[in-house]
Amino acid sequence: IKLEGQLAELDEAFDGELTNLLKESDLSAKKKQIHIVHTFGKIGAKRIVFAGLGKQKELSFHDLQEVYGAVFQELSKWKYQQAAVLLNSFSNDALDSLDAAHALAEAFALSTYEYTGYKQKSNEPEKKIEEIILYSETDEEEVRAAANVGYTYGNGTNSARTLVNLPGNMLTATDMAAYAEKLGEKYGFEVEILEKEDMLKLGMGAILAVNQGSTEPPKMIVLKYQGKEEWTDVIGLVGKGITFDTGGYSIKTKDGIVGMKTDMGGAAAVLGAMEIVGELKPEQNVVAVIASTDNMISGSAFKPDDVITSMSGKTIEVLNTDAEGRLVLADAVTYAKHHG
Template sequence: MKTTIANKEIEQAALDVLVVGLPEHPENLERWDSLNDLFGGRLLDWVKEGDVSTDLKAVTKLPAASGTAVKRVLFIGLGPAKKLTDQILLEVFAKAGKELKGRKAENVSIWADSFTTDTLEADDTAFAAIQGMLLGSYQFDDYKTTSNEKDFCFAEIELISTADEDELKAAAEVGRVHAEAVNSARTLVNTPPNILTAVKMAEHAEQLAERYDFELEVLGKEEMEELGMGAILAVNKGSVEEPRLIVLKYAGGNEDWTDVVGLVGKGITYDTGGYSLKPKDGMVGMKGDMGGAAAVFGAMQIIGELRPKKNVIAVIASTDNMVSGDAFKPDDVITSLSGKTIEVLNTDAEGRLVLADAVTYAKQSGADCLIDVATLTGGVIVALGKDKTGALTNDEAFFESFMEASLETGEFVWRLPLTENDKKRLRTSDVADLNNSPGRDGHMIFGGGFVGEFAGDTPWIHLDIAGTSEAGAPHNLGPKGATGVMSRTLATFIERLAEEEPDAE
């Protein structure tokens, strides 16, 4: 996609569609007269009569007057300008992206200055415009043989503004990077499990490593057995597919590989529940049980593009959880990479097992702080609904810093408590150090708290995205299906940490 910045008159916009933001009082826009002239001076009357709406996200499509380069105009309402935030602006442009995709408008001009306010500047608009349009127009390439529709993508987006061209270009580029990474994560989650196996997930990591010069390490079953990764190997026992532990290292900070942030993702490519078998309706959609891995891959794509000055290691534990004569079962006792033993009470609590070994490996590889991301429990949906990511932590300052990134991206995160009594229940077993399922009460807390047992004293945040990883219907930033949640927040957090470094420019 080509992005251009142009300081020119509105009537010179010559691409397929001109996108204009209409606040509650559009006559106060700086170049209102030029816009009004495109419609023979009648636009304000149409606004007053309700034919063109300024209500938030309301869309009106009109052909422009003859004699100008403008072919047609898509107005999108902004409501009261003083209430417009950067998150709302992102949703506005996502709505525009959906509309333009429906019209197959691949070449678009945006009058960027019509979206600016006293608190939102032109670079905010550029960032939101490119990111929102790409998120809103996302589609998954399905496997239907009867469709004749070609895949949609924007060929050119032109931003018309009087603001500094270099600043707008930089902001638009960051918006593009964020959106493309989220869409890549979405595609991973949407891919069927017979196609996206652990081996294929490792191949995706290889592509990222080659593109961004990451250091790559991929451990197969034999290497895991040599190291003693009994937790992930137990989950894999029932499968005919090889497991993979995927490690990507980005050396953007100091050269001695210290002060390293570890990002750990659950990569269960399909989850039957094992011998603690899910009901048939509960099994549908379990191709998305690798949403945590997708989020980490998305974050690493952003990091690879923007090159923040921070050392980052990403660890993905990937396998499916199947049923066979060899599958692990309730009452088994397994030994994790850390040496801790685990009594298996529920084979459907497998995500925390693979994360246990992945977190341990991240620590052994130099991670000084950890964030794990997983579609871990149905309990988080019961507690918080489907629009909030649940969190646990063992470090207040670390979590508060992360929350600033969450607020910046608008990806809602809510912390739940993890008490000593919760930890005591996780450590209750007659035969092992830990049990993997103390009960249904406090389900999300016990799931994440189990992972915390392997983080130990290392500053750690657990993110349960079981509710937010997929949307059951079209939403503000995209279509039904995978959302790519947490890719932007994880990367933004790394960028913020890099900016805080003493030698950061």
């Protein structure tokens, strides 16, 4: 076993003990194997974290994220507050220091995410990683920019996770519309919220049918970001925002209905993506359209065998009221087309 580069320098500072640890299999290069070694004052850092990357040629960007995620979860478990990373040691022919910085920052945000909404607060002071120092031979500003992009991606995903974690009684279609409006205010998006009356005028019979059994009003939520001078070449992000799905008269089983607060995951993903767009401001036009309602059962709810007319003018025979997602998305896609 022969260590090279920065590892060889560390081994020298440890009088060859790192080589001995490798020989004894106390350190491993297997993917996601994490080992923490105390330095006993031999270098400035108190501990060194060794992360196994697997075979160098096979290391991919996704692998790198998984390894970083495992590292940060381990550091969080031990309540460490500061970490320094040798970026160059996480690269190969296909991945450079900028890829490593992006992967690290995104994985840091994702792996340390926790939804704490309804947990009892501990009396212990919270200790978490507050500072990450990146060592690299690449230009500092470029590394910082790559890390910023990665961290923004991670935070956008975490925002989507938080929305999905909210229960249906605390995230109605009205709540989702309010969330989108705040996002619009923060990032300067053009915001449009269609109410039930607007949908009736526009002939959005598909989303209105799904909403028939509910006491909560539906919302068609539109966010527009213009990154080009002309409103052309528009990317449309269309999200399903069913805040709770009973299945309607095609009712779900008692086990299948649990977790149906997550049936607005598509809408959450779109809102998370728009947060990223707002932060990074790409030169691209983007319209986000979210169709939001719950799918409930009542005397007025839509039924199997009903025939409804969507915004596009197509008629739809309902065979399964639990296929409500494609109904709300049909009207949302048609409306997205109206926005180019």
